[in-house]
Amino acid sequence: MATERIGSILAIDCGTVLTKAILLDRVDGSYHFIARGTALTTTGAPWHDIAPGIQHAVEQVEDITGRTLLDNAGRLIIPQRGPLVGVDACVMVSSASPPLRTVLAGLVPDLSIASARRAISGTYATVEDIIVQDPRRNMTEEEQIRIILQHRPDVVCIVGGTDGGATLPVLELVETVALACSMIPEGERPQVLFAGNTALRQKVVDVVGGQAPLHSVDNVCPSPTTENPTGLQVELDAVYREKRLSRLPGGEILQRWLNVPLMPVAESFARHIQYLWYLDEPPKGTLGIDVGAAHTLVTAVFGGEPVVTIGAGMGSVYGVDRILKERGKEALLRWMPTPFKPEQVEGLLLHRMLWPASVPQETEELWLEQGIVREVVRETLQSARFNWRPGKVQPYSHLMPLLDPILISGGILATAPRPGQIALMVLDAIEPIGITTLLVDVHGLAPVLGAVAMLKPLAAVETVDNGGLVNLATVIAPVGTASKGEIILRIRVRYEKGGYLDVEVPYGSLEVLPLSVGEEAVLELRPRGRIDVGLGGPGRGGKRRVRGGLVGLIVDARGRPLQLPTDPYARMAQVQQWLWDVGG
Numbered sequence: 001m002a003t004e005r006i007g008s009i010l011a012i013d014c015g016t017v018l019t020k021a022i023l024l025d026r027v028d029g030s031y032h033f034i035a036r037g038t039a040l041t042t043t044g045a046p047w048h049d050i051a052p053g054i055q056h057a058v059e060q061v062e063d064i065t066g067r068t069l070l071d072n073a074g075r076l077i078i079p080q081r082g083p084l085v086g087v088d089a090c091v092m093v094s095s096a097s098p099p100l101r102t103v104l105a106g107l108v109p110d111l112s113i114a115s116a117r118r119a120i121s122g123t124y125a126t127v128e129d130i131i132v133q134d135p136r137r138n139m140t141e142e143e144q145i146r147i148i149l150q151h152r153p154d155v156v157c158i159v160g161g162t163d164g165g166a167t168l169p170v171l172e173l174v175e176t177v178a179l180a181c182s183m184i185p186e187g188e189r190p191q192v193l194f195a196g197n198t199a200l201r202q203k204v205v206d207v208v209g210g211q212a213p214l215h216s217v218d219n220v221c222p223s224p225t226t227e228n229p230t231g232l233q234v235e236l237d238a239v240y241r242e243k244r245l246s247r248l249p250g251g252e253i254l255q256r257w258l259n260v261p262l263m264p265v266a267e268s269f270a271r272h273i274q275y276l277w278y279l280d281e282p283p284k285g286t287l288g289i290d291v292g293a294a295h296t297l298v299t300a301v302f303g304g305e306p307v308v309t310i311g312a313g314m315g316s317v318y319g320v321d322r323i324l325k326e327r328g329k330e331a332l333l334r335w336m337p338t339p340f341k342p343e344q345v346e347g348l349l350l351h352r353m354l355w356p357a358s359v360p361q362e363t364e365e366l367w368l369e370q371g372i373v374r375e376v377v378r379e380t381l382q383s384a385r386f387n388w389r390p391g392k393v394q395p396y397s398h399l400m401p402l403l404d405p406i407l408i409s410g411g412i413l414a415t416a417p418r419p420g421q422i423a424l425m426v427l428d429a430i431e432p433i434g435i436t437t438l439l440v441d442v443h444g445l446a447p448v449l450g451a452v453a454m455l456k457p458l459a460a461v462e463t464v465d466n467g468g469l470v471n472l473a474t475v476i477a478p479v480g481t482a483s484k485g486e487i488i489l490r491i492r493v494r495y496e497k498g499g500y501l502d503v504e505v506p507y508g509s510l511e512v513l514p515l516s517v518g519e520e521a522v523l524e525l526r527p528r529g530r531i532d533v534g535l536g537g538p539g540r541g542g543k544r545r546v547r548g549g550l551v552g553l554i555v556d557a558r559g560r561p562l563q564l565p566t567d568p569y570a571r572m573a574q575v576q577q578w579l580w581d582v583g584g
Contacts, residue, residue, distance in 0.1 A: 007025060011093075011448035014093070014095075015041060015096060018039070020057060021057035030465075032463065032466045037059065039053045039056035049250035050096065054254065055070060068086070094264065097244035098244065102155045102156070104127050104159070106130075107159075112220060115227045116195065122308045124264060128151045129150075131144045144177075148190070154191065163197060163199065163223065164197070174194070177208075178207055193215050193236070198216075217235050240264070265292075270288075272446050286301040287406045287430070290441075292411060293316055293356050295312055295313065309381075311383070316411050317352050335575060336364070336572060338367065366417070377430065400431055400433055402534055403430075406439065414441050426438055426472075427477075434535075472550050476554070477557075479534075482530075482531070490505070490525075492523070503555070512553070512554055515547075527540070
């Protein structure tokens with residue numbers, strides 16, 4: 001079908017826990033979001049087939065719209081046959097497949113291994129263990145082999161040796177990996193990816209021989225001061241598509257519905273965040289965060305180039321044990337406004353894993369889940385920032401770069417009971433600086449719009465323009481130090497409809513000023529000499545036109561980086577006060 005004739009589009013997002021069916025259609029000459037249906041994903045028992053979950057989600061869309069989308073056999077009616085029968089096109093994205101399990105083997109932890117870990121963080125893959133060929137680590141060949149035999153990974157990534165650098169230690173590592181693979185039954189052997197010294201490629205082929213499938217890519221660390229993650233990421237993405245995405249149970253039947261190939265959520269989401277940057281070509285960066293049940297996606301765009309980080313296996317339901325193992329239960333409990341016993345944490349997390357689609361029954365459970373969201377976002381951002389090259393839009397190396405807008409999508413993060421809770425989670429997790437617009441994806445469109453744009457770019461653009469994303473708040477976050485309560489910023493809000501509001505901002509405060517959805521105002525900012533509000537440096541003020549949102553205009557003068565009281569009772573009181581401040 002010619003793309004210019006495409007009207008209605010069904011977009012399917014098959015996640016780990018929930019499957020969403022989203023209908024877009026032309027209304028009064030432009031594309032709008034029409035309806036969304038949601039059902040449990042059916043990749044697991046007893047179905048082992050994604051089709052029932054997709055059909056249930058589509059049936060919800062039928063009930064909402066009165067439109068017939070499936071025939072009597074449960075197949076999608078495509079192309080559209082009448083005003084209320086079928087759709088013209090269908091796209092699908094998925095994050096339901098488990099990530100690739102990798103073992104990373106290399107020489108120097110702070111060079112090639114660190115570079116490879118950062119590269120892997122941009123893919124649907126997890127590092128299960130690391131083999132280090134370094135005499136100082138004293139890891140024997142038997143221990144190295146045992147790691148591979150124990151984990152039975154999907155992929156073994158071998159790195160090490162800059163181009164023209166080390167040879168013998170790298171080849172010894174390759175020999176060990178080849179020996180370990182030979183001990184695994186054929187058909188179960190891992191894919192071996194070599195991303196080390198390019199001069200050794202032919203020798204690596206000779207050593208591995210037929211012991212395991214082998215692919216060589218560009219050196220991930222060609223020199224001590226250079227990283228090249230692209231080759232390794234592209235190859236891991238190809239392996240993920242082959243071993244995971246294309247093998248979704250029941251997916252081969254649904255492929256016949258699709259007008260473009262099935263796409264990973266991360267790729268589609270990144271395309272959408274890149275579009276948001278190009279929308280105005282801002283001097284700042286653009287950030288998108290999508291928190292799923294099993295994965296957390298972070299896409300940052302600087303200078304038009306997207307940088308994708310995937311917190312694979314770490315979402316709002318699954319993977320939280322990694323945070324507990326590294327930082328303990330206190331990492332979650334520090335965001336609680338009310339007392340919560342540490343022994344209750346594991347029980348609640350287990351309940352969430354057994355019934356991932358359940359909703360909190362008690363307020364304390366909601367606070368804990370929102371604490372989990374804060375921590376998985378902070379954890380993924382910490383990995384992501386190693387790969388960012390923000391340039392001039394990062395005036396302070398220890399803080400976030402200047403970002404505008406920031407898009408929030410997915411699960412608890414976008415569907416909290418009150419908008420103020422969403423805003424506070426974002427501010428606590430990201431700690432933006434300067435002046436930032438927060439957008440919230442209340443309809444779950446952001447993960448699919450990149451795929452829609454592959455088919456019909458105008459549909460993705462007009463859906464956003466017609467209210468597909470909702471303005472949550474405009475945030476002013478001053479940077480600088482002062483005594484608590486000291487006035488650091490004076491603001492005059494001149495409302496477009498008339499009138500003004502003068503505000504003095506004390507250091508340590510969190511305030512919400514009235515500015516309703518769609519309403520515009522001009523901010524006149526006058527910071528103290530050592531305070532930076534993102535208008536050119538400390539003490540630089542100016543005017544900025546802003547638009548209101550669900551929460552309004554937030555002035556976050558709590559300081560950067562954010563500091564929580566060490567005393568648990570004082571901390572709970574402070575977190576509770578912040579919730580009250582934003583209407584949470």
